[in-house]
Amino acid sequence: xxxxxxxxxxxxxxxxxxxxxxxxxxxxxxxxxxxxxxxxxxxxxxxxxxxxxxxxxxxxxxxxxxxxxxxxxxxxxxxxxxxxxxxxxxxxxxxxxxxxxxxxxxxxxxxxxxxxxxxxxxxxxxxxxxxxxxxxxxxxxxxxxxxxxxx
Amino acid sequence: xxxxxxxxxxxxxxxxxxxxxxxxxxxxxxxxxxxxxxxxxxxxxxxxxxxxxxxxxxxxxxxxxxxxxxxxxxxxxxxxxxxxxxxxxxxxxxxxxxxxxxxxxxxxxxxxxxxxxxxxxxxxxxxxxxxxxxxxxxxxxxxxxxxxxxx
DNA sequence: TAGAACGTTTAGTCAATACTGAACGCTTTT
DNA sequence: AAAAGCGTTCAGTATTGACTAAACGTTCTA
Numbered sequence: 001x002x003x004x005x006x007x008x009x010x011x012x013x014x015x016x017x018x019x020x021x022x023x024x025x026x027x028x029x030x031x032x033x034x035x036x037x038x039x040x041x042x043x044x045x046x047x048x049x050x051x052x053x054x055x056x057x058x059x060x061x062x063x064x065x066x067x068x069x070x071x072x073x074x075x076x077x078x079x080x081x082x083x084x085x086x087x088x089x090x091x092x093x094x095x096x097x098x099x100x101x102x103x104x105x106x107x108x109x110x111x112x113x114x115x116x117x118x119x120x121x122x123x124x125x126x127x128x129x130x131x132x133x134x135x136x137x138x139x140x141x142x143x144x145x146x147x148x149x150x151x
Numbered sequence: 152x153x154x155x156x157x158x159x160x161x162x163x164x165x166x167x168x169x170x171x172x173x174x175x176x177x178x179x180x181x182x183x184x185x186x187x188x189x190x191x192x193x194x195x196x197x198x199x200x201x202x203x204x205x206x207x208x209x210x211x212x213x214x215x216x217x218x219x220x221x222x223x224x225x226x227x228x229x230x231x232x233x234x235x236x237x238x239x240x241x242x243x244x245x246x247x248x249x250x251x252x253x254x255x256x257x258x259x260x261x262x263x264x265x266x267x268x269x270x271x272x273x274x275x276x277x278x279x280x281x282x283x284x285x286x287x288x289x290x291x292x293x294x295x296x297x298x299x300x301x302x
Numbered sequence: 303t304a305g306a307a308c309g310t311t312t313a314g315t316c317a318a319t320a321c322t323g324a325a326c327g328c329t330t331t332t
Numbered sequence: 333a334a335a336a337g338c339g340t341t342c343a344g345t346a347t348t349g350a351c352t353a354a355a356c357g358t359t360c361t362a
Contacts, residue, residue: 005264021172035265035272052352084275089282113156114186121186124235131240138293203322
């Protein structure tokens with residue numbers, strides 16, 4: 001399984017995730033789990049990624065927190081195993097929708113701040129509010145549709 | 152205009168933008184431009200944000216690069232003035248769609264890497280590919296619809 | 303009950319990077 | 333032609349934060 005193409009995929013996932021504001025190691029972990037043909041233990045991840053166990057432990061738990069991975073048990077084994085969570089992409093996208101709502105909330109606060117008189121600032125904030133309300137609502141509907149088709 | 156609510160808005164925008172992987176100063180600059188009632192010069196921004204002119208210069212240009220702000224001229228004045236660009240939110244969201252396409256591309260590479268035989272990895276990568284193709288396409292349509300309504 | 307196996311926590315290190323102050327180049331003014 | 337105004341660049345600084353190694357607590361095993 002450690003063929004060159006797979007390694008490259010893991011590495012590119014690391015870079016892609018890093019570009020999104022998370023860390024490269026986190027992205028590599030996610031990439032590794034994506035191409036793994038079975039759940040992996042912490043030590044297996046340590047070996048495949050060549051990072052410390054402490055880092056893997058932290059990142060794996062963060063991955064779980066985000067809904068990207070989940071911990072699974074293996075019969076007759078007391079180690080923790082990790083695998084990609086079902087609906088991982090939906091759940092991470094749902095988190096993004098949360099950020100969109102936050103932007104809408106910020107826009108609303110901005111409108112409070114600039115007062116009632118018409119102004120360019122007011123127009124911009126109104127546009128921001130409308131845009132993020134629209135996007136948040138619509139993307140939620142997209143997720144809904146996706147779940148209907150694939151869920 | 153430097154009332155407490157406005158200051159708070161700027162500060163929260165700084166934090167929100169920072170959480171998205173950019174810098175706090177960048178977010179504050181964007182927030183300031185959002186609530187400004189006219190284009191601002193570098194020195195005005197320096198004063199309002201209390202950061203060095205070098206930093207403002209760099210961040211303002213980055214803001215322009217991202218399509219969030221634009222430089223405007225003021226008659227009889229040779230300074231640069233900045234204001235929020237029209238369709239700023241559309242353009243930043245369009246950039247996000249680019250990231251979604253990149254994820255789809257990565258999924259395709261992953262499928263190459265894991266080979267043709269059925270496997271959990273293959274299933275996951277296929278789901279990832281389908282999901283991001285769907286989302287990329289649909290969000291582009293959302294932007295289209297938004298432009299029709301507001302553009 | 304001692305010891306091994308696991309995962310987590312924490313103190314410390316190191317690298318990345320955003321910001322500052324100063325120098326620079328260009329333009330305008332006097 | 334000198335000086336002031338303006339934006340940019342660059343070297344240096346400081347802060348942030350991810351990672352490592354070691355200690356720790358807990359659970360299982362011999």
